[in-house]
Amino acid sequence: MAGAAGGTEMAAVYDVLVRYDAETQQFEPQLAKAVEVAPDQLGWTITLRDGVTFSDGSPLDSRAVKWSIERFVAGKGTGSELWSDTVTDISTPDAATVVVTLDKPWSDFESMLASGFGLVVAPSSQNGDVFTPIGAGPFVVDRFAQREELVLNARPDYWAGSPNLEKLRFVSLGGDQNTLESLKSNGIQMAFLRSPEVVDQARSANLPGFIDTQDLGSIGVINNRPGRPGSDVRVRQAMAYAIDPQALDDRVNNGTGLPGSDMFPSFSQWHTDVAGLPTDPDRAKSLLDEAKADGYDGRLSFLSLQEPTAQRRALAVQAMLQAVGFTVTIDYVNSATDQTKRVLVDHDFDAAGSSLSLNDAVPFQRLNTHLQSSSVLNSAGYSNPEMDSLLAELQTAKTADEKRPIFARIQQVVNDTVPFATWSAQAVFVPWTSSVHGVTPTLDSVILFDKVWIEQ
Template sequence: MTRSSLRRPRRLTAATLAITASMLLASCANSESNRGAGESADSGSTLEIGMVNEQTEPGTPNKGGTLTFSGFSSVTTLDPAKSQVAGAVGGSELGAIYDSLMRYDPIEKTFVPQLAQSLDPSSDSKTWTLKLRDGVKFSDGTTLDSKAVVDSINRYVNNKGPQSSLWAAKVASMDAPDASTVIFNLIDPWTGIQSMLSTGPGMIVAPTAQQGDQFTPIGAGAFTLEKFTPNEELLLAARPDYHGGAPNIDKLKLISIVGAQPTAEALKTGGIDAAYMRTLTPILDLIESGYPGFIDIPSLGYIANVNMAEGRPGSDLRVRQAMALAIDPETLNTRVNNGKGLPGQEIFQDTSRWHNDVAPIGVDPAKAKELLDQAKADGYDGKVTFLSIQEPSSQATALAVQAMLNAVGFDVQIEYVTSASDVTKRVLVDHDYDMGTGALSLSEADPFERLYTNLKTGGRNNATGYSDPQMDVLLDELGVATTDEDKKTVLAEIQQRATDTVPWQIWGNVPTLDVWNKNVHGLQQSIDGIMFFDEAWKE
C-alpha cells in the first residue's frame, strides 16, 4: 500500500494583511479613461488557477537527500497558536512538523482528510464528527487521540491564536466520546470548520509540547526539529515512524530568500529546490521557462485600505467613491506589468469560482471630481496622505496613485516608511494612516473568514474602521450558508454592497506560485499556498 492510499481512504501579525513590497507594483500615470460601472479593467494575463508545466509520471521515488524550500517570509515561531498559518507565513514549515487534521485539495476544490480519517456534518451542518486515523503518534511517541485534539484546539483558543475569535464565535463545545472521535457542536450551521482544521487550529500540538512557559514543537507531522534559527533557517529531519510511512527525503531545509528575483535565480541555479512566490514578473518567467508548480489567484490581492475613522478623509463615503472612480486599475497594470497582470475592481474576478456578474464601481474621473467637489463644499480640504514603503516598486505605486487622485482635485502627500512591517503597524495596530496599499488574499477554499474578520463591525482585522449594518447582516448570512450556490448568492450581495459603500479601493489580484525544480516530485498543495513534503523526492 502506498502512502497516498494511507492518507486519503486580537493578535495582529504582518501576515494578516499581507502587505508586501512585492505586490505594490505600479508606475506614475495620469488616467484618462472613462469607464462606467460594470466596465472593469480587462486582464491581458492568461494565468488561471491550477497546475502549470505538469510533470509526467516519474516512476519509483528516490530515497534520501535534502530538499531546500524558500518561503515568502522567515519563520519566527514554531507555535501554531502564535502564527497566522498560511503559505506566505510559515504554513508549509509548520505543516511539516504538525501536519493538519484536514487538507484542501485545490484541484478538486474540496477538503480531504489528512491526519483525520473523516469529517462529516450532520444534516443541518451544526454538528461535525471527526474520526482520527488509527496508529497516528506524535514525534515523542505518544498517541494522537481525541483528547489531544480537544486540548490542542483549546490551547489555540486560550492563547488567542489568529483564528481563535471566529472559532469561539462559531463552536459551542467539543466532545470526545472515545479515543478516536471528536464531535464539534456549533452555534449555527457552518462549513468553515473544514478550513479551520486545515490551518492553525488543525495543527495539533502534543500534550507534552507545553511545559510551563517552555514550548517545544512536538507534532504528528512527517518531520521533527533538528535546528531552528528564527528569521534565518529551519532544519527538519524525516520521521521514520510517520503514520504515512517514512518520508522519501532525509532532511527538509526551510529558508527565506529576501526578494522574489533572487529567489527565482536560486531556483534556476539549484540553490533551492522549491519556493513560494507572489511577484508577477518572476512568476511569469518561471512558468515560461517550464518550471512545474501550482498557480493560485487569491481574491482581493491588490487593494488600498482607507482609514474611515472620524476626522480622516475616508470617513466621507463621497471621498472613498471619488478615489475609486479616479484610480484606473488598467493603467496600473499597463504601466507595471505590460498588461499581463490581473487588474479589476471586483472582489472575485473571473478566475475565481465565486465570481459573479455584479458591476463594480467603474472608473469615471469626471464623476470623481464631482463627488470630491461636493465633499469640499462641506468643508473637506482635499488633502490625503498615502503611506508607502520606501523601495522602487512601492514608490512607483504611490506616485501613480498620487497622480490619478491629484488629477481630479485631491492634494496627495506621500509618506514613506522603511519596511512592510512599518506599514502593517501603522495600519493594523496604530490605525495611524489615511490611505495605504494592502491585501486580503481571500482563499478560494473559503473566503468567509477573512471577509468576516476584515469587514465586520469591530472585527479583529478590520484595519479601516468600516462599519455597515447591512454588510454585517450579509456576513452573518454568508457564515451560515452551507452550499456553494447559497454562498455565491450572498457573495454577490456583498459585492453589490461593497460597490455602494466602498470598504476598499480594489485594484486587482496578485497570483501566487508554489514552484519547484523539474527534478523534484511529490509535493502536495493545501489551502492558501501551504505545501506538504512527506511524499516529496528528488531525482
C-alpha cells in the same frame, strides 16, 4: 495559515487534520481518519487515526486536539473570533473522537480544520513559559535562524511512513527575482513566488508547479474611522473612481498582474453580474468637490513600505489621486512589521496598500475577518449592519448556488460604501524543478512534503 506566512513550514512540523484537494475541490483526511457532519450541519465529528504520535512519543488523541485548538483560539490565531462566535462546544467522548458543536449551520466549517485550527500542537510543547515545537508532522526542527534558514529533519516514525526526504531547508534569498534565479540554477528545488513579473517569468519558463489565484490580492485599504478623511463615504468613493487598476498594474508590474475592480474576477467561481466600480475621474472630482464644499481640505496620506514595488505603487496612486484634486503625501515605513502595527494595531493611517488574499475555494473566513464590524482584524474600521447581515447569511448558505447571489449583494454594498478600493487579484506560484515529485498542495498555497521525493 498561509504559504506566505510560514504555513508550509508549520504543516511540515505539526501536520493538519484535513487537506484541500484543488482538483476534486474536496477536503480529504490527513491526521483525521474521517470528518462527518450531521444533517443539520451543527455537529461535526472528527475521527482520529489509530496510533499517531507526536515527535516526542506522546499520543495524538482527542484531548490533545482539543487542547491545541483551544490554545490557538486563546492566542487569537487567524479566525479565532469566528470560531468563538460559532462553536459552542468541543467534546471528546473517547480518545479517537472529537465532536465540535456549532450554533448555526456552516457548510465550510471543515476549511478551519485545514488551517491553523488543524495544526495540532502537542500539549507537551508548552512547559511554563518555554515553548518547544512538538508536532505530529513528518519533520522536526533541527535549526532555526531568523531571517536565515529553518532546517527540518525527517521523522522515521511519522504515522504515514518515514518521509522520502531526509531534510528540508527553508531559506530567504532576498526577493522573488533572486529566488527564481536560484531555482533555475538548481540552488534550490522549490520556490514561493508572489511578484506578478516574476510569476510571469516562471510560468513562461514552463516550470512545473502549483498556481493559486487569490481574490482581492491588491487593494487600497481606507481608514473609515472618525477623524480620518475616509470617514466620509464620498472621499472613499472618489478614491476608488480615481484609480485605474490597469494603469496601476502597468506602472507597478509592467502589465503582468491581474488588474480589475471586481472583488471576484471573471475566472473566480464566485464571479457575478455586479461589477466593481469603474474608473471615472470626472465622477471622482465631483465627489471630492462635494466633500471639499463641506469642509474637507483634500489632504490624504498614503502608507507604504519603502521597497521598490511598494514605492512604485505608492507613486502611481499618488499621481492618480492628485489628478482629481487630492493632495497626497506618501508616508514610508521600513518594514512590514511597522506597516502592520500602523494599520492593524494603532490604526494610524489614512490609506495604505494592502491585500485580503481571499482563497477562492473558501473566501468566507477571510472576508468576514476584514469586513465584519466587530472583528479586531477589520483594518479599515468598517462598520455596516447590512454587510454584517450578508456575511452571516453567507456563512449559513449550504450550496454554491445559494452563495453566489450573496456575493453579488456583497459586491454591491462594497460599491456603495467602499471600505477599500479593489485593484487586482493575485497569482501565487509555487514552482519546482523537474526532479521533484510527490508534491501535495492544500489551502492557501501551503505545500505538504510527506510524500515528496527528488529524482537523482
